[in-house]
Amino acid sequence: MDILIYLIPASLLLGGIGLAAFFWALKDRQFEDPLGDANRILKPDWEDHPAPQSKSA
Amino acid sequence: MTYVEHPSLMACPACAVVPSAERLASLAAPQSTRLMLSLPTAHCALCMTTIEHGLENLPGVRSARVNLSLRRVSVDADADVTADRLILNLARLGYEAHELDAGLLSATETDRQSQELLMRLGVAGFSMMNVMLLSVAVWSGAEDATRQLFHWISAIIALPTVAFAGQPFFRSAWACIKARRLGMDVPISLALILACAMSLFETVMGGRYAYFDAAVSLTFFLLAGRYLDHRTRAVARSAAEHLAALEVPRAQVLREGAEIVLPLAQVVVGDLVRVRPGGRMPVDGVVMDGASEVDRSLLTGETLPVYTGPGSRVSAGEVNLTGPLTLRVTAAGRDSSLHQMADLVAVAESAKTLYTGLAERAAQIYAPLVHLLSGGAFVFWLWQTGGDVRFAINISAAVLIITCPCALGLAVPAVVTAASGKLFRKGLLIKHGTALERLAEVDTVVFDKTGTLTLGLPEPVGLSDYPAEVISVAMALAAASSHPLAVALAAHSAAQGIRPAVLTALHEVPGYGVEGQWQGELARLGRATWVGATPLSVTATYLMLNGATFAFAFTDRLRPGAEVAVAALMAQGKQVVLLSGDGEGAVAPMAARLGITDWTANALPTDKAARVAALTAHGHKVLMVGDGLNDTAALVAAHVSISPASALDAARVASDIVLLGQDMAPIVDALRIASQARRRIKENFAISAAYNIVAVPLALAGLASPLAAALAMSLSSITVSLNALRLR
Numbered sequence: 001m002d003i004l005i006y007l008i009p010a011s012l013l014l015g016g017i018g019l020a021a022f023f024w025a026l027k028d029r030q031f032e033d034p035l036g037d038a039n040r041i042l043k044p045d046w047e048d049h050p051a052p053q054s055k056s057a
Numbered sequence: 058m059t060y061v062e063h064p065s066l067m068a069c070p071a072c073a074v075v076p077s078a079e080r081l082a083s084l085a086a087p088q089s090t091r092l093m094l095s096l097p098t099a100h101c102a103l104c105m106t107t108i109e110h111g112l113e114n115l116p117g118v119r120s121a122r123v124n125l126s127l128r129r130v131s132v133d134a135d136a137d138v139t140a141d142r143l144i145l146n147l148a149r150l151g152y153e154a155h156e157l158d159a160g161l162l163s164a165t166e167t168d169r170q171s172q173e174l175l176m177r178l179g180v181a182g183f184s185m186m187n188v189m190l191l192s193v194a195v196w197s198g199a200e201d202a203t204r205q206l207f208h209w210i211s212a213i214i215a216l217p218t219v220a221f222a223g224q225p226f227f228r229s230a231w232a233c234i235k236a237r238r239l240g241m242d243v244p245i246s247l248a249l250i251l252a253c254a255m256s257l258f259e260t261v262m263g264g265r266y267a268y269f270d271a272a273v274s275l276t277f278f279l280l281a282g283r284y285l286d287h288r289t290r291a292v293a294r295s296a297a298e299h300l301a302a303l304e305v306p307r308a309q310v311l312r313e314g315a316e317i318v319l320p321l322a323q324v325v326v327g328d329l330v331r332v333r334p335g336g337r338m339p340v341d342g343v344v345m346d347g348a349s350e351v352d353r354s355l356l357t358g359e360t361l362p363v364y365t366g367p368g369s370r371v372s373a374g375e376v377n378l379t380g381p382l383t384l385r386v387t388a389a390g391r392d393s394s395l396h397q398m399a400d401l402v403a404v405a406e407s408a409k410t411l412y413t414g415l416a417e418r419a420a421q422i423y424a425p426l427v428h429l430l431s432g433g434a435f436v437f438w439l440w441q442t443g444g445d446v447r448f449a450i451n452i453s454a455a456v457l458i459i460t461c462p463c464a465l466g467l468a469v470p471a472v473v474t475a476a477s478g479k480l481f482r483k484g485l486l487i488k489h490g491t492a493l494e495r496l497a498e499v500d501t502v503v504f505d506k507t508g509t510l511t512l513g514l515p516e517p518v519g520l521s522d523y524p525a526e527v528i529s530v531a532m533a534l535a536a537a538s539s540h541p542l543a544v545a546l547a548a549h550s551a552a553q554g555i556r557p558a559v560l561t562a563l564h565e566v567p568g569y570g571v572e573g574q575w576q577g578e579l580a581r582l583g584r585a586t587w588v589g590a591t592p593l594s595v596t597a598t599y600l601m602l603n604g605a606t607f608a609f610a611f612t613d614r615l616r617p618g619a620e621v622a623v624a625a626l627m628a629q630g631k632q633v634v635l636l637s638g639d640g641e642g643a644v645a646p647m648a649a650r651l652g653i654t655d656w657t658a659n660a661l662p663t664d665k666a667a668r669v670a671a672l673t674a675h676g677h678k679v680l681m682v683g684d685g686l687n688d689t690a691a692l693v694a695a696h697v698s699i700s701p702a703s704a705l706d707a708a709r710v711a712s713d714i715v716l717l718g719q720d721m722a723p724i725v726d727a728l729r730i731a732s733q734a735r736r737r738i739k740e741n742f743a744i745s746a747a748y749n750i751v752a753v754p755l756a757l758a759g760l761a762s763p764l765a766a767a768l769a770m771s772l773s774s775i776t777v778s779l780n781a782l783r784l785r
Binding site for chain 2: 004008011012015016018019022023026031032033034035036039040042043044
C-alpha cells in the first residue's frame with residue numbers, strides 16, 4: 001500500500017490542475033454565452049488567424 | 058455610453074506630463090460607442106452570422122458580437138452611429154431589435170454574484186470528487202491506519218471547502234435566525250456544521266464513520282440548485298431592467314430663450330418644454346404654443362388621435378404626432394400622472410410578493426419537521442443508551458444529513474430553470490419567481506385591445522373602392538407627413554404598386570393635415586373638419602379634391618398570432634375577455650373577428666381593474682394581458698400578468714412576464730409549459746419525500762452509514778434533475 005504515498009498526492013494534483021483550469025475559464029468569461037459558443041462552431045466563415053476576442057462581449 | 062481607450066505606454070513620470078501623440082489623436086478622433094441591442098428572435102448559428110455580418114458591413118461599425126444565451130448583440134462603433142440606424146438595418150435583415158442601455162450592462166451586481174456562485178460550485182465539485190474517491194476506499198473495507206489516513210485527508214479537503222463554498226447558506230441562515238424565522242437554510246447550515254464537527258471529532262478519536270463526503274456533496278448539490286435559481290432570475294432581471302432603460306428620461310426645456318436638454322428630475326413646474334413631433338410628453342402640462350394631434354392610446358386605449366392646440370391639457374406619456382408643441386409644465390417627475398400611476402404599481406407590486414410559492418410552502422413544513430426529528434432522535438438515544446452523548450449526536454447528525462433537502466433544494470430551481478429557458482427561447486421573459494406557478498392556475502384570460510391584440514399600427518381598408526387617381530393624390534399628400542395614418546396610407550398604396558401624383562406647394566399644417574396643388578387645384582388630406590367632410594365613427598383620414606371629399610378608413614392591424622392564441626386559449630377551456638378603452642366601432646368588429654363574445658368598449662382604467670377584481674372575487678384566476686397605462690391597475694390586480702415589450706414602462710414593470718417578440722402565440726405555450734412545470738415540481742417533491750420515507754427510519758434507528766447517506770442524497774438529486782428535464 002506504499003504506492004498510496006505517490007498516488008494520493010498525484011490525484012490531488014491532477015484535480016487541482018482541473019480546478020485551476022476551471023477558475024481560468026471562469027475569469028476568461030467562457031461561461032457567458034454557452035448557447036452562442038455552441039452555435040459558433042457552425043458558422044460557415046472562419047479565419048486562419050482569428051483576432052483576439054474582446055473580453056466584455 | 059462612450060468610452061475612450063488610451064493605453065498607457067509611458068512609464069517615466071516626466072513623459073506622463075507631456076500629453077502623448079496618441080492621447081491627442083484619441084481626443085481628436087471620433088470616440089467610439091458601445092451599443093447594445095436586444096434580439097428577441099435570434100436563435101441559431103445562421104441568425105448569428107447574418108446579424109454579425111449585416112452589422113459589420115455598415116459604415117462606422119467596428120465589430121458586432123451576438124450573445125445567443127442572452128439574445129443580445131453588442132456593437133462597437135464610431136460615435137456617430139446611432140442605435141436607430143442599426144435597428145432599421147436589422148429590421149431589413151428580418152430581425153426585430155430594441156435598444157438597451159449599455160451603461161447598466163457592463164458589469165452588474167447580479168453578474169458578479171453568479172460568477173461567485175459558479176466558483177463556489179466548482180470548488181465544491183472538485184473536493185466532492187476527491188473526498189468521494191477516498192470514501193469509496195473506506196466503504197469497501199479500508200481498515201485502521203489506512204482508514205485513519207483517508208479520513209484525515211478528507212478532513213483537510215472538506216473543511217476548507219465547506220467553509221468557503223457553504224458561505225451563501227451560512228449567511229442566509231444567519232439572517233433568518235436574526236429575523237427569528239426558520240428558513241430552509243437553517244437546517245442546511247446546521248447539517249453542514251454538525252456533519253463537519255462530528256466527523257472531525259470521530260477522525261480525531263479514530264472512529265469508524267466520517268461524513269465528510271456527505272457534507273461536501275450536500276454543499277455541491279445545494280449550490281447547483283442555488284446557481285440555477287440565481288441564473289434564471291438574473292437573466293430575466295437584467296433583460297427586464299434593460300428594457301426599462303429604453304425610455305430616456307430627458308426633456309427639452311426653454312430657459313432664457315435657449316433650448317437645453319435636461320434630465321427629467323431637473324424640470325420644475327412652470328418651465329416651458331418643447332415636444333417635437335413623434336416625441337412622448339415628458340411632463341403634464343398645458344399647451345402654450347403650436348397645434349398638433351396627440352396619440353393617447355397608451356394611456357386610454359383610444360386609437361383616434363386627439364386634436365390639441367393652445368390651452369389643451371396633455372399628460373405625460375402621450376405621443377405628439379404632427380406639429381411641435383410648447384408646454385407650460387403643470388406637474389413634472391414624481392407628481393406627473395404617469396409617475397403617480399407607476400407609484401400605485403409599486404405599492405401593489407409589494408402586495409403581490411405575498412404569494413407563497415410551492416418551494417416556500419414546502420420549506421415551511423420541512424424546516425420544523427427536520428429539527429423536531431433530529432432533536433427527538435438525540436433525546437431518545439441519550440435516554441436509551443444511558444447518557445452516551447457521542448452516539449446520540451452521531452444519530453441526530455445522520456438524521457439531519459439524510460433529510461437534508463438536496464432534492465428539495467433542486468426540486469423547484471431545476472424545473473423553473475428548464476421552463477424559463479424554454480419560454481425564453483420562445484420569446485417570453487419571466488420576471489417574477491412565482492409567475493410560472495401562478496400562470497399554471499389561470500382559468501380566465503383578459504386582453505386589452507390597442508397595442509396588445511393589435512400592434513397599434515393603422516392599416517387602410519377599402520382603398521380599392523376609390524379611383525387610382527384619387528389614391529395617387531392622397532398618397533403624394535400622405536408622403537409629406539409623418540402622421541401615423543399618413544405614413545400607413547403612403548406605405549400601403551406604395552405596396553400596391555400605385556405611383557404618387559405630382560403635386561406642388563406641398564406643406565403640412567400642424568394639427569390639421571397636408572395640403573398641396575394638383576393640376577392647379579387645392580388638395581387637402583387631414584382632419585374631417587378641415588377638409589369639410591363628415592367624420593366617420595372609425596379612425597379615418599379625409600381627402601378633399603376638386604370639391605369632393607373622400608374618407609379613408611383605417612383598421613388596427615392584428616398582432617401576429619393573436620387569432621391563433623385566442624382560439625387556442627378557448628380550446629383549452631379558458632374564459633377569454635376583451636376590455637378596451639377604445640370606442641365600440643373599433644372593438645366590436647375586432648371581437649367578432651377573434652370570436653370573443655365577452656367584450657367591453659370605452660372601459661376606463663378603473664373599470665378594467667374593477668372587472669378583474671370582480672372576476673377574482675368570483676374565484677377566477679385571471680391572466681391580464683395589456684400594454685397601456687390604462688391597463689396597469691388591471692395588470693397589478695390580476696393573478697398574473699403579461700405585457701408586450703412595446704408596452705409603456707409602467708405596464709412592463711407591473712407585469713410578471715414580458716413578451717419580447719411581436720408574435721402572440723407564445724402565450725399559449727406559456728400556459729401549457731407552466732402547468733406542466735407545476736406538475737413536475739410536485740412530482741419532484743414526491744420523489745424527495747419518498748427517499749426520505751425510506752432513509753429517515755434507517756437514520757432514526759441508528760442504522761444509517763455514510764454510504765447510505767451518500768446514496769440517498771445523490772440518487773434523489775439526480776432523479777429530481779432528470780425529472781425536470783422531461784419538460785417539453
